[in-house]
Amino acid sequence: YNEIPLPRELQLAMEREQSTERGASSPAPEERAQVKTHHHKHSLGRRFEVLETLGRGTYGKVxxxxxxxxxKTVAIKSIRKDRLRDDLDRAHIQREIEITASLVHPNIIQRRRGFRNSS
Incomplete structure (x- = not known):
């Protein structure tokens, strides 16, 4: 698996989110929405113990x-590349990543990292 670490902008946004919970100001949405990819080899199995499938969708599973x-417990969303039919599907996934990265709310799960592999 290739891990996609959080860009510096998202790290700062998450730090600000934690500060917001203590009463500081929240970062602007455009600061949180920057999503870039960077590839490192990592083993998903060494970092995480998968407990159960929470749901299934058009492109994969959570x-x-x-x-x-x-x-800590986390949600891992896997997207199967073979389910992406065209550029529009890929654009939808990219937009979902950007939107998810921009959301800051105590009842919404925060995007922390992304992983890629050949499938």
Whole structure:
């Protein structure tokens, strides 16, 4: 798997989010919406223990997992490349990533990282 680490802008936005919970100001949406990719080889199995499938959709699945190092539960959304039929599908996925990265609310899961592999 290739991990897509959070860009600096998103790291700052997440830090501001934590500050907001303590009473500081929130970052502007355009600061949170920047999504870039960077590739590193990582083993998903070493970092996470997959517990169960939470849901299925057009492009893939969402699984509940335990992040071993932090001991926190996370949701992992997998998107199968073979389900992406055309550029419009890829654009929808990219837009979903951007929108998800821009959302800051205590009841909405935060996007932390992305992973890519050949499938």
């Amino acid at each position: 699984k509940l997992a335990l992040e071993r190092q932090r001991g």
